[in-house]
Amino acid sequence: MEKGLTRRSFLKSGLAAAGAAAAASVALPATVRGAGKNELATLIDIRKCIGCEACVEACREVNKKKYPEPVKPFPRMYPSSVKISDWSGKRDVTDRLTPYNWLFIQHATVTVDGNKKTFSFPRRCMHCQNPPCADLCPWGAARKLENGISVIDPDICLGGSKCRNVCPWKIPQRQTGVGLYLKLLPSLAGNGVMYKCDRCHERVARGELPACIEICPEKVQKIGPREDILKEAMDISRKIGGYIYGADENVGTNTIYISPVPFQELNRAIEKGDGKPHLKKVEDYMAHADTLAKAMLIAPFAGLAAAALRLANVSRRTKEDMK
Amino acid sequence: MNTAKKLSQTKLPEQKRFLRRLYVSTLIVLAFTGFGQMPIFKRYGISSIPGMGWSADFYTTHYIHYIGAIVLLALITYALTDFLVSGRKTSRLTIAAYVQIILLSGIVITGIFRVLKNLPDVVFSPAFTMFIDLAHLGLMIFYMVTALIFLLTGRKWLNPRLH
Structure with a gap:
């Protein structure tokens, strides 16, 4: 065998390359943990909701200390075409999602057995199991907690509203004139802070119920381990011949709605638009990214194989030349 | 002639050029789509340039970034293997x-x-x-x-x- 290219040296360097390739499988730090089994989900039985808005008021009361208090006048934005979002003068708005209203009641009038019937139901963040807002936030301001709750850290968020753009339901809402961007480059980067339901995560951490669930006189919502909630939703669905929303949307959310009428019908009947999310079927928003992430594991081996082929080819030609 | 010398000689200029161009292009794509993960292309009108509308779509730039990362990982492994097996006999970093x-x-x-x-x-x-x-x-x-x-x-x- 040639001195310059021995089987040993090839294997040695091949192993080194494979080691680099396997960097993705290094032991994860203690800060990284799987979250799947600890997730909490809420069940919203829309048959029970009477649209009293007690949940809306409770949400506003409990979370008012987190609401933005913007500094005015707002910094001049560059370029001037950048729009500001100011809800500070419209804090009383309760018929849609705003930075000051993280939960609202949606209404749908549909025909059931030939009769018109109006359903009311609370709408807020769905708390996806694989939330695009948390996955794609460029600063780590949006993140998913181990118990499945998605939160946005107002101390980190720059208000770029990427989370809203990538959210299947366009949930987060922006308030300009508040947050970290004011201390960085307020005219050039950032535009405030994004706000949405955080499912009262501090209360949940203390073993308390989210305010909207605790206050509800009709017990429309309940919270529990996702598996249990899903099982209960399926049991109810079977019993009433009903429909489930949120179990498979965006592969699965931690908000499960149950309805006696199809959600397509409810979706047609509800008012949709800014701050008023739809009830459409939602495919897996992160599916392609997850597939490509798996392909990344193969990439180093492809490089290794290509190099091995070239080296083997050259080695063969060297031997042929020597004959 | 030993194999190491042969290997270095058989690195055709075209192949080197291709790999260098692929590496530089991949890094440019990764840098562009990486910066595109921040909400700046729409704000600063990059996505308003004809043909650049896709740059404001975070999912599109994210996919392209991942594809670029796949190419980069393959290139790095290729270059690392090639250097460790043959390149280091004739060159040093x-x-x-x-x-x-x-x-x-x-x-x-x-x-x-x-x-x-x-x-x-x-x-x-x-x-x-x-x-x-x-x-x-x-x-x-x-x-x-x-x-x-x-x-x-x-x-x-x-x-x-x-x-």
């Missing part, structure tokens, strides 16, 4: 190469953690998430500046080994 390798390693490692974070059921602590986000961005900016300086000053990755 320059200081400029070591600097770029360190920066690239940092970019790749933080990138791997960023990809892991995006997988379902993987949760990072807020501090760790922010660290990898900022480190990935900072290292890439540092790499671009460094690579530009090395390019302008004519610093190469390899020097011939003198026997």
Whole structure:
């Protein structure tokens, strides 16, 4: 065998390359943990909701200390075409999602057995199991907690509203004139802070119920381990011949709605638009990214194989030349 | 003629050029789509340029970034294997190469953690998430500046080994 290219040296360097390739499988730090089994989900039985808005008021009361208090006048934005979002003068708005209203009641009038019937139901963040807002936030301001709750850290968020753009339901809402961007480059980067339901995560951490669930006189919502909630939703669905929303949307959310009428019908009947999310079927928003992430594991081996082929080819030609 | 010399001679200029172009193009695509992960292309009108509308779609830039990362990982493994088996017999890495390798390693490692974070059921602590986000961005900016300086000053990755 040639001195310059021995089987040993090839294997040695091949192993080194494979080691680099396997960097993705290094032991994860203690800060990284799987979250799947600890997730909490809420069940919203829309048959029970009477649209009293007690949940809306409770949400506003409990979370008012987190609401933005913007500094005015707002910094001049560059370029001037950048729009500001100011809800500070419209804090009383309760018929849609705003930075000051993280939960609202949606209404749908549909025909059931030939009769018109109006359903009311609370709408807020769905708390996806694989939330695009948390996955794609460029600063780590949006993140998913181990118990499945998605939160946005107002101390980190720059208000770029990427989370809203990538959210299947366009949930987060922006308030300009508040947050970290004011201390960085307020005219050039950032535009405030994004706000949405955080499912009262501090209360949940203390073993308390989210305010909207605790206050509800009709017990429309309940919270529990996702598996249990899903099982209960399926049991109810079977019993009433009903429909489930949120179990498979965006592969699965931690908000499960149950309805006696199809959600397509409810979706047609509800008012949709800014701050008023739809009830459409939602495919897996992160599916392609997850597939490509798996392909990344193969990439180093492809490089290794290509190099091995070239080296083997050259080695063969060297031997042929020597004959 | 030994195999190492043969290997270095059989690295055709066209192949070298192709790999270099592929590497530079991949880094440019990664840098562009990486910066595109921040909501700046719409704000600063990049996406208003005819044909650039896609740059404001975060999912599109995200997919392209991942594809670029796949190509980069394959290229790095190819170059690493090739150098360790044959290249080091005839060439040695320059200081400029070591600097770029360190920066690239940092970019790749933080990138791997960023990809892991995006997988379902993987949760990072807020501090760790922010660290990898900022480190990935900072290292890439540092790499671009460094690579530009090395390019302008004519610093190469390899020097011939003198026997």
